[in-house]
Amino acid sequence: MSHTLGADQAHKPLGARQAQKLRTRQALLDAGLRLLEHQSLSSLGLRELTREIGVAPAGFYRHFRDMSDLGVALVEESFGSLREMVRAIRGERAKSEEVIDGTVEMIARYVREQRPHFRFIARERYGGVRQVREAIAGELGLFAEELASDLGAQPESAGWSPQDVRMLADLYVDHMVMIATAFLDASPEHPESEREIANIARRQMRLIRLGRLHWLDG
Amino acid sequence: MSHTLGADQAHKPLGARQAQKLRTRQALLDAGLRLLEHQSLSSLGLRELTREIGVAPAGFYRHFRDMSDLGVALVEESFGSLREMVRAIRGERAKSEEVIDGTVEMIARYVREQRPHFRFIARERYGGVRQVREAIAGELGLFAEELASDLGAQPESAGWSPQDVRMLADLYVDHMVMIATAFLDASPEHPESEREIANIARRQMRLIRLGRLHWLDG
DNA sequence: GAAATGAGCGAACGACTGTTTACTGGATGA
DNA sequence: TCATCCAGTAAACAGTCGTTCGCTCATTTC
Structure with a gap:
């Protein structure tokens, strides 16, 4: 079990498995920022966000505890x-x-x-x-x-x-x-x-x- | 049909009819301000607000078009x-x-x-x-x-x-x-x-x- | 007095919400 | 090669949501 990753990407080994996870996480952040252009965080829905990037609602919890x-x-x-x-x-x-x-x-x-x-x-x-x-x-x-x-x-x-x-x-x-x-x-x-x-x-x-x-x- | 009322109350005649309406309207504003102490307007629900003052949800529309x-x-x-x-x-x-x-x-x-x-x-x-x-x-x-x-x-x-x-x-x-x-x-x-x-x-x-x-x- | 008004009600509508569950299947490590 | 892991899935749960519809009945107007 490796240590938790910081905000900056770890350039060195990075198995294809974790790489994909980081890409999904980043997609969530990007989509969130896009949706937040016309609304505030407290009105941004979890399903609304996952729908935006084509991921099942439950998948959100693999990356964040909540909004x-x-x-x-x-x-x-x-x-x-x-x-x-x-x-x-x-x-x-x-x-x-x-x-x-x-x-x-x-x-x-x-x-x-x-x-x-x-x-x-x-x-x-x-x-x-x-x-x-x-x-x-x-x-x-x-x-x-x-x-x-x-x-x-x-x-x-x-x-x-x-x-x-x-x-x-x-x-x-x-x-x-x-x-x-x-x-x-x-x-x-x-x-x-x-x-x-x-x-x-x-x-x-x-x-x-x-x-x-x-x-x-x- | 009288003219629409401004933000300040009209002190003069004011039938008991409109007086009650203004009191309900003010109750909505007061309850809204109270509920907005810990959340933002875009996450304040219409039903949540009317429930707070014991009024049916539909009653909201008698006073405001929307949130x-x-x-x-x-x-x-x-x-x-x-x-x-x-x-x-x-x-x-x-x-x-x-x-x-x-x-x-x-x-x-x-x-x-x-x-x-x-x-x-x-x-x-x-x-x-x-x-x-x-x-x-x-x-x-x-x-x-x-x-x-x-x-x-x-x-x-x-x-x-x-x-x-x-x-x-x-x-x-x-x-x-x-x-x-x-x-x-x-x-x-x-x-x-x-x-x-x-x-x-x-x-x-x-x-x-x-x-x-x-x-x-x- | 009778007629008109309109604030508030109760119910129903379709749609959307966050969260949990058991699962699948490809990458991972021994 | 084979057992383990875990990111992502599909489905169901129990709600909440905004909005529309007649309706009632006290107040107001004539």
């Missing part, structure tokens, strides 16, 4: 693809002004390329399923923690208390989620609306940055 | 009680620092006194029912509009473009919703956590205000 279990898996998948993008941005070092432009562009790209994933996160962040809410809150907490670590290391944070750095990180995270949500329900139409949202978002982040630079003035 | 119709009514009810509080704050004129304290306190009080209402708003803002999402977005848009009007009249906004004033108003509204949401899932425990959230919220709003004061510097 909230699948929801938590979707949260992990969503933040997985997000973290890849964030890591890329964190590597770059540039002037603060350019960081803002790069951050807004990263958010726009994430929503553009992972739209169903982020729509799911936005919808279930305060949705009806407790386990999923808590999973999202946990991931966002980790995100804010990392951001606070980054911010604290910057010269602009000299003389700041750790609590104030964390306060700023929370403000940034909340606002980045708001920006992403704004991109979400205006993007599909025309690229003009997307540029307008990006324009507002950049000015808002610039204003927050100005506040940060004058935090220790008075 | 999303009831949801929109709940949105109006929620923002109705919010506007009363906001009007009270808007009347007061004080130094900016005190305005921040008063605003945060107002948000805390709103969540404390209208907890089910705001939980509903937070949950359904990006929930699975389109009509309800749009109703909430519309109300928040009106709110931001009013706030922009207030901000534009302040001396601190001298030299600001209308677009920048609106940008600031949107930032404030989004952040106020975030603050209220933070109060929501930490309030019931102990008052200490509520004071901690208020403390963070005040510093965040102070930081935004600092950014506003230096917006035209460079």
